[in-house]
Amino acid sequence: MLSSTAEKLYWACRYIERAEMTSRLLDVAYRISLTNNKENKNDEWESILLSTAVKEEYLFKNSKINQRRVEKFLFFEESNKSSIKNCVRFTRENFRMVRNRITREVWDVINSTYQELQDISSGRYKSSEIPNLCSWIKQKSSMLKGAIISTQLSSDSYDFMNLGYYLERADNIIRFIDVKNFISPINDKEKENNDYQWGILLRTLAAYTQFRLSYGVNMSQDKIAHFLIFNNTNPRSLFYSLENAKIHLKNLSSFYNLQSGAFSTSRKIISKLSDLTVKEIFDNGFNDFLAQYSDDINNLHIKIRNSYFGGVYNVFED
């Protein structure tokens, strides 16, 4: 497979995962805004800008933070590289360039999503349509994933697509938890509010009911941290995402019969994570943990790039 093909498959899936994550966030922020009676009504809109890492870009274009503008910025804004509309466009553009590697079914979903999105005007939608728009994106993203799973060959293309999905997801989980951590310092006085915010985080990660199934109705910080970081059955936990990235890197190594630097890096990250406990994470400082794993994920991305996207002989590393 061409190096550039592998890279495009990888990025196509990173972008659609990003679009889905952003619509989840947007949906949740909208939901909070309906019930929130706090003085500063724009808190959630600021935190969503933080967790999608676009606050600076936003403030460059807008003088203040308010619902309508944030919605528009995250969903439609041309200059926001991570806006949902742009992510869908980039996914389609990357897939379009490797049409011969994807099935007709996969192409149909992304192409029709893109075409329909072109017809939705950024000026004319109503705020009340945001939940519908977000669930439409989530639906399309699921359809795309379904088409990939049920029609693509389980070969190297499939592995590169999945790598894109899982790296992007791992990266997003870290940032979401980071924001939660950042906006709500953990202390007992604010416990009620704190639980509420963890709950929101669960909703964003589509894991609210899933959490209750595994841990019961009583939320605690430890339980939630465990669920989002270590739970190996939760498809939106850090461990699950990194473990799956490792599996697909292993598949590639056996498929090409070449051990890659990326695979050994993923193994190291996973084994390091497995050795940790929730208690240790809180004892050693939650922020340090998040910063460290954010670096690790970025490093893994660079290793994947060096191993597969450069078109030079694989570097043998241990």
Next chain:
Amino acid sequence: MIFNEMINNGSIRKPYKKIDKWIKSFAENSYEKKHQEAQRIFKRIGITFSVYEKKSPQERMIPFDMVPRIFTSNEWKLIESGIKQRTKALNLFLYDVYNDASIIKEKIIPAELIYKSRAFESSMVGFSPPRKIFSHISGIDVVRTSLNKFVVLEDNCRTPSGVSYMMQNREIMMTMFPDLFNDNSIESIDDYPVNLRKMLTSIAPASCKNEPVIVVLTPGSYNSAYYEHSFLADLMGVELVQGEDLFTEKDKVYMRTVTGPKKVDVIYRRIDDNYLDPLCFDQNSLIGVPGVMNAYKNGNVTICSAPGCGIADDKAIYSYVPDIIKFYLSEKPILENVKTWNCSKEKDLKFVLQNIKDLVVKEVHGSGGHGMLIGPKATKNQIKIFTKKIKNNPQKYIAQPTLDLSTCPTYTSNGMSPRHVDLRPFCLMGREMNVIKGALTRVALKENSLIVNSSQGGGVKDTWVLRK
């Protein structure tokens, strides 16, 4: 008298009888519905071409017309043999031009017409490509002017496009109207990608001992024909590459793959000569492959079509094609040329200037329907401007009479109506020579318009060759 391919002398021609019935079987509004459905399918599949508007590329669709264009097997036999003859002669001509130049020595074609042409590629002089073939894929544009007369409008020897539309037009017709294919006995065109791959395999360098590695080289996803590039790579089962995916080392071409460099043996390139190799041609080219020409000339890779092919489809050479056929094959041309005046000849120039309002004037290097004047439809001012241009640069222009292009029934906002059509059949030349039994029919959707180019509002039709 304009030839209507469906209705001749007031009655429906035999090959169109079933289609006539089919058209009449549609209820009042159902044709419009089907028409919309067809456009939707095209959009969904993503068959688009890019046009540059407001400085950024926009994706457009080529309008598809559902009424097929039909040829009998005898008609097709004539077209096919004419196309083969022409392609063979043009390849002999190309080999000769870059090697012995006997056609110039014998004064059949003036030397300056060749050596001063922009399409002449001096770096190819003395080079003999595998099987001595330069132009492996030709798309010779043919128009029909009467029941028995087919005329060549222009030759395309470099990288003719449109074959993906030919295939998708068929696909869409078979999906939407399977019954039509049960009722009529139509030649299949499914073999084209297989034949293309066979052809490319057959022209691999002699040094290549294994199954050759073939790639399709595209300028990228913003190119107007990108869809076609990816479509062909897909159906042939080969890689679609851009310049940056390839590199050369020790006069061999490699592609960058996830497991390291892989040697490439045949490049079906869909980029122009000029951009192919910045070391050899335009040094500013970002889409080419530095060093690919050296690899080619050292026999380590085959480029299809060979650089320098353009000299054979140059509009200034066009009027000599009948002489070329006679010179190399000692045959009479099967398909006629359109009468052409070369403004570089003094006598012709005088005639053109006197009769400009009745003629079509074309730039020798123009394409896509741009840079031309249609005399009978031009304003006085346009004629004045063109006259001046011709006088300033006579060698840049040729002129032809306006042709009575045949018409086919076409769906319009006012119902079925005849519209002018042309025809692009595709011919492959490798170990064997092969014309696909189908073609791209382009249709001018505007009433009375003769311009069928997609960039100027032309549409396409499925093209049928009936079995005997």
